[in-house]
Amino acid sequence: xxxxxxKATRKKIASERIKELLQLSEIYKDDExxxxxxxxxxxxxxxxxxxxxxxxxxxxxCKKCYSPYTPNKTVRIRTxxxxxxxxxxxxGYIKRIPYTKEKNQKTIxxxx
Ligand SMILES: [Zn+2]
Numbered sequence: 250x251x252x253x254x255x256k257a258t259r260k261k262i263a264s265e266r267i268k269e270l271l272q273l274s275e276i277y278k279d280d281e282x283x284x285x286x287x288x289x290x291x292x293x294x295x296x297x298x299x300x301x302x303x304x305x306x307x308x309x310x311c312k313k314c315y316s317p318y319t320p321n322k323t324v325r326i327r328t329x330x331x332x333x334x335x336x337x338x339x340x341g342y343i344k345r346i347p348y349t350k351e352k353n354q355k356t357i358x359x360x361x
Contacts, residue, residue: 259298260298260300263294263295263297263298263300264298264300266291266294267291267294267295267300267302267303268303268306270287270288270290270291270294271287271288271291271302271303271306271309273287274287274288274291274309274310274317275309275317278317278319281316284316284317285314285315285316285317288310288315288316288317289315292312292315308335308346311323311324311335311337311339311340311342311344312342312344313337313340313342314337314339314340314342316337316339316340318335318337322338323337323338323339324336324337324338325338328348331347331348332345332346332347332348333345333346333347333348
């Protein structure tokens with residue numbers, strides 16, 4: 250196996266590990282330590298291998314303190330003016346997502 254294939258395999262394994270960890274954090278949402286640790290590990294792997302966290306999982310936790318989002322418990326979700334606001338109740342981090350043109354989220358973030 251050449252290094253290119255090895256790199257691809259390594260990335261594939263890493264991204265599967267990330268998914269597993271994020272699924273684990275979902276299952277053990279009520280166990281704060283376990284879920285936060287799973288998310289932290291997933292984020293660490295994603296950074297080390299330069300892999301993106303799947304879009305659908307990005308909304309599931311606070312990127313600042315890694316708390317899994319549980320509506321009315323760890324996060325407050327408000328909608329208005331075409332945006333969804335996620336306020337982390339653990340650390341106060343605010344994330345805003347435009348909900349009409351979700352696909353343009355990146356473009357909007359870049360403009361801000
Ligand atoms: Zn937070």
